[in-house]
Amino acid sequence: MAELIVALDVQTREEAVEKVKLIGDPVGFYKIGLELFTAEGPDVVKAVKDLGKKVFLDLKFHDIPRTVERAVRSGGKLGVDLMTIHSVGGKAMIRAAADAAAEFGEAGPKILAVTVLTSLDRSDLEDVGIIGRTPADQVLAMAHFATGCGAHGLVCSPMEVGALSKTLAPGTLFITPGVRPAGEAVGDQKRVATPADAVRDGSTHLVVGRPILAAPDPAAAARAILDEMSLKA
Ligand code: C5P
Numbered sequence: 001m002a003e004l005i006v007a008l009d010v011q012t013r014e015e016a017v018e019k020v021k022l023i024g025d026p027v028g029f030y031k032i033g034l035e036l037f038t039a040e041g042p043d044v045v046k047a048v049k050d051l052g053k054k055v056f057l058d059l060k061f062h063d064i065p066r067t068v069e070r071a072v073r074s075g076g077k078l079g080v081d082l083m084t085i086h087s088v089g090g091k092a093m094i095r096a097a098a099d100a101a102a103e104f105g106e107a108g109p110k111i112l113a114v115t116v117l118t119s120l121d122r123s124d125l126e127d128v129g130i131i132g133r134t135p136a137d138q139v140l141a142m143a144h145f146a147t148g149c150g151a152h153g154l155v156c157s158p159m160e161v162g163a164l165s166k167t168l169a170p171g172t173l174f175i176t177p178g179v180r181p182a183g184e185a186v187g188d189q190k191r192v193a194t195p196a197d198a199v200r201d202g203s204t205h206l207v208v209g210r211p212i213l214a215a216p217d218p219a220a221a222a223r224a225i226l227d228e229m230s231l232k233a
Contacts, residue, residue, distance in 0.1 A: 002199045002229055004222065005029040005056050007177070007209030013040040013047055019213060020051050026222045029081070031056040031207055045078045054081040056175075056207075060114055062086035065096035072100035072109065080109045082175070082205075084155060087113040087146035098150030112153045112175055113146030115139040118191075140164070147172055158193030158201065165202025177207040181225055184211050195228035 006023060008016045008030045020030060030048050032055060037044065048055050057080045061068045068085060075083050085097050094113065101109045116125070116138050125131075130138060143154050143164050153173025156164055161174050180192040187210055198206050208225060215221035 002203055003029055003205050004195075004226055004229065005031050005175070005205050005207045006212050006222065007031040007033065007207050008036055008048070009033065009209045009213065010036060011039055012036075013044045016040075016044055017047050017051070019218065020048055020053060023212065023218045023222050026219060026226060027053075027212075029054040029056065029205070031058050031209075033058045034060075042074075042078055045080060049079045055079070056082035056205075057109075058082075058084050060084045060086055061093075061097065062089045063093070065092040068093050069096035069100040072097045072111070073103065076101060076104040076108050082112055082153075082173075083109045084112045084114055085151070087115055087142040087151070091145075091149050094146055094149035094151055098152070101152075110152040110173060111150070112155050112173065113142070113151040114155050115142035115146065118157050118178070136160070136163075140167070143168060153204070157191060158198045158203065159191050161198065161203050162201035173204045174202055175205040175207060176203040177209075179203075179206045179208050179225075181211055181221075181228055195225050196231040199229050 004027055006027050010016050030053050032045060045055050057075055061071055072083060097111045101111050116135050122134055139160055147168055155175045157178050158176045161176050165174055176198050178189045178192050179195055179198050180186055182194045186192050195206055212218050212221045
């Protein structure tokens with residue numbers, strides 16, 4: 001059964017706690033990203049964990065292996081459940097992240113690799129020396145590379161998840177943002193899928209922000225998305 005993760009894209013710890021309490025029981029998983037973490041630090045992670053929720057710490061590490069290993073260990077000590085790294089950090093960095101996560105056993109953090117940022121197109125890839133490969137080719141290559149080095153899963157767009165879930169090992173996690181309930185405003189997301197489509201195509205975790213946080217009744221909006229996730233249309 002796929003899980004719903006709500007992106008806590010707010011600026012303060014107080015707002016974060018208020019939103020988590022307002023959404024209540026239907027949602028058990030929250031994403032804390034660069035904006036909130038840079039503003040509030042580990043205290044906001046602790047606050048969400050203290051409310052009995054799981055935390056996806058989305059800081060997209062990309063550094064030398066020793067630094068990433070130690071940062072993942074810090075996340076494990078905080079009780080973080082999912083963490084992101086950039087797959088272009090290389091084999092030793094990905095292995096170091098996975099090894100540090102493994103120290104915490106089954107309950108420890110799972111490492112998710114970012115393959116190609118969805119903000120990059122073919123000419124952006126060429127600028128950094130990736131010539132002759134489309135973003136889709138590069139996503140597929142990096143997905144196999146990162147999971148082969150020990151990453152537990154991938155962050156990918158709902159447009160990519162179908163192709164990836166068919167070729168990667170069973171048990172790989174697929175975390176997909178860019179999900180919008182049927183009929184909802186898409187905001188700045190360009191390529192979106194409905195919750196039912198994303199689950200049908202193999203998403204194991206759906207990340208949804210504004211359609212829940214900005215709804216007049218966030219708990220009801222979350223419940224409606226959970227209902228759509230169970231449809232698998
Ligand atoms: O509000 P919305 O549902 O668009 O939020 C989606 C969340 O997922 C945001 O935190 C955004 O930064 C993140 N994300 C994304 N697209 C990606 C990677 C991450 O929307 N390709």
